[in-house]
Amino acid sequence: MSSSSHHSHQNAPLGARSATPARRQRGTKVRRQRVKAAWLFLAPMLIALTLVAGWPLLRTFFLSFTDASLSDLGAANLIGFENYLVYDNGRWFGVLADPVWWQSVWNTVYFSVVSVSLEVVFGxxxxxxxxxxxxxxxxxxxxVLIPWAIPTIVSAQMWAWMLNDQFGIINHLLMVVGIIDNPIAWTASATYSMWAVIMVDVWKTIPFVALLVLAALQMLPKDCYEAAEVDGIHPVRVFFKVTLPLITPALMVAVIFRLLDALRVFDVIYVLTSNSTSTMSMSVYARQQLVEFQDVGYGSAASTLLFLIIALATVAYLYIGRKQIQLGGD
Amino acid sequence: MNSRQFAKIAKRVGFWALIAVIMVYAVFPFYYAVITSVKPSSDLFRVELWPSTWNLDNYAQIFSQSSFVRAIFNSIIVAFSVVFIALLLGITASYALGRVRFRGRSTVLLVILGVSMFPQVAVLSGLFEVIRALNLYNNPAGLILSYTIFTLPFTVWVLTTFMKQLPMELEEAAIMDGATPWVTITKVFLPLMWPAMATTGLLAFIAAWNEFLFALTFTLTDTQRTVPVAIALLSGGSAYELPWGPIMAASVVVTVPLVILVIIFQRRIVSGLTAGAVKG
Structure with a gap:
């Protein structure tokens, strides 16, 4: 996506029209005026994004190397990598030495892989x-769109009520049918709480995946299906041989959007299981350190690690799927 | 009946059964929240699919709490302001990105895409500092500012794809007439962009209405909260006696406007979601 090739391509009709030198001069003047206007129009957005994204991100990086606390952010001292990893008195300290952090990394990865896989299949x-x-x-x-529109907090509460161990309808139905003998403490037990979280997330995001896939399906050429039907090929075979390869690009986009979303999951876990370590995600961990323990330095270190993990995942994806995402392509 | 006819009928029955399962799965949790919210508290713990007795006590209770009413008010202010700002900054930026070729354009697009993938928690401490420095802590205005981090990139991205689809001739005529870029935007593009703006505005509204992490972190007192936080923090004496009736009533209250929006504008929402992702 070289911008210079776009330039010449774009200018071709204008250049062809400007027959006389005077008109050509006017053409470049208009161009220059347009480029100037473009930057002027971009400025408010760029300033806003710098204020709410760029600068705060840099400050988070910086704070992760300090001992800042929430009550007094100004009085921060640089302490190097101590928030990340430090060896002191024969023991390792820091985020990277905290088993709870690694538990939350594992939880997040597990949650992301399982829920996105389920969402893709059902979607x-x-x-x-x-x-x-x-x-x-x-x-x-x-x-189908309704679950998507319902606030995550509300869906978490609705499911928390349906999953309630004593009075929830899900335990009730499972017991009536005879699948379980005793009520399950869905949101409290270490075994089931992650599945409760996944259940809510899958319910809420199937619509998103389904709509993206539907858009891709509606762009497929009709004739190859007619040909397949005439030849009497089984629909399941047609799906795997024809449809699936054709919708794979759209599916990949849906997967990357969902994965990036799932890796930063916060709301559903916080509301459904609060700060329990068996479901704690990286975002929940970082926020707990930052806000509840007031340890901005340590929390920022965790946030920075989360950012790096997501950035790495994005770069890896862009590298693998370079051909699918063409920025600025028409 | 021969086997072929039988297979055909079985297929139809299976198809409609699948549709029924999907419908029930999608709608039932909301339906169950509605019937829970109208049950009297004595019936709350009896599992039933249709309330044997019902009243509006739970609704009366939540609306008698001034903090909940205040939270709805805050949510409305925040969501509308966020939409307005995102569209204002988005339409000008998307003109620049969608209609003008200039050096650095792909870099800007890449930055926007990058910001939209930001984990919110990664900017939490830095943004906290900014919000405090601007004296906006515990103030809905701080939320309006912070929500631009996720509404603006998305709005710009979708509006840019729509902007690109408009024919070149429109603009060329304006340029020939000597119209400035600002006049071109307001007189030529704005009238054509209304559908796209309605779509992105709707999506930005839903995103702002539903946001939780910033709202939880950047506000402190009941009067400054938005609805999602108010609902998450509605609790009784202990974790074992949550006031499920009022929680469900509050959930229904904040969800009904969204459900109505979705039903009315489903076509727009679908086109906005897919334009944001598929074209990306």
């Missing part, structure tokens, strides 16, 4: 259904 199924023509499709599509 594709829902998209295939919505792509079929049937009466009431608009109603079904609106219904």
């Amino acid at each position: 594709v199924i829902v998209a295939l259904i919505l792509n079929a023509e049937f009466k009431g499709r608009v109603i079904v599509r609106a219904a």
Whole structure:
């Protein structure tokens, strides 16, 4: 995506029109005026993003090397890498030596991989259904969108109530059917709480994946399906041989969006299981250090590590899927 | 009935059964929240699919709490301001990015994409400092400022893709007439961009309405909170006696506007979501 090639391409019609030198001069003047205006128009957005994203990010990096505390951010001393890792009196300290941090890293990765996989499988199924023509499709599509629109906090509360160990409808139904004998403490037990979190996240984000896949499905050429139907090829085979390869780019976009979202998960875990270590994500860990323990330096170190992990994942993805994302392509 | 007809009927039944499962799965949690919210507290712990008796006590209770009413008010102010700012800055930026070729354009796009992937918690301590320095801690205005971190990149991104799709001729005519870029935006593009702006505005509104982490961290007192935080912090004496009735009533109150928006504007929302992702 070299910008210079775009330049000449874009200018071709204008250049062809400017036959006389005077008109050509006017053309470049207009161009220069436009480029100047472009930067002027970008300025407010760039200033806003610097104020809320760029500068705070740099400060977080900086604070992670200090002993800053929330009550008095100004009185911070540089302490080097002590928040990350330090050897003192025969023991290791710092985020990287904290088993709870590594537990939260594992929780986050586990949560992300499992929930995104489930979302992709169910999202594709829902998209295939919505792509079929049937009466009431608009109603079904609106219904499918509802979980997406509900605030994460609200969905966490709604599911917390349905998953309530004593009075929840889910335990009730499972016991009526006979799958379990005793109620399960979904949100409190170390074994099930991660599954409760995954359940809520999957419910909430299937619509997003389904809609992206649906958009891709609707752009597929109809003729190869007609040909497959004439040849009597089984629909399942058609799906794996024709549809799946064609929607893979859209699916990859959905996966990366969802993965990046899942790696920074906070709301659903915080509301459903609060600060329990068996479900704690990296974001929950960092915020707990920052706000509840008031240890801004240590919390910033955790935040920085989270940022690095996500940046690494993004770079790896961009490197692998370079061909799929073409910035500025028309 | 031959086996072929049978297979056809079985397929239809299976198809509609699948649709029924999807419908129930998508809608049931919300439905269950609604029926829980209208149950009298004595019936709360009886599991049933249809309330045998019902009243609006839970709603009366949450609306009698001034902090909850205040939280709704704060949420409305914050969400509308965020949408306004995001659209204002987004439309000018997207004109620059979508219509003008200049050096550094792909870098700016890359930065915007990068910011939209930021984990919110990575800027938490730095942003806390900024908000305190501007004296906006425990103030909805601080939330309006901080929400631009996720609404602005997204708005710019989607508006840029829409901007690019508009025909070149429109602008060329304006340039020939000697119109300045600002006039071109307001007179030529703005009238055509309304649908795209409605879509992105809607998505920004939903994002701002639902945000939790910043709202939880940057506000302290009940009167300054937004609804998601107010709901998350609604609690009884201990973890074992949560006031489920009022919690469900509050949940329904904040969700109903969103559900109505989704049903009315589903086409727009779908096109906005897919433009943001697929074209990206």
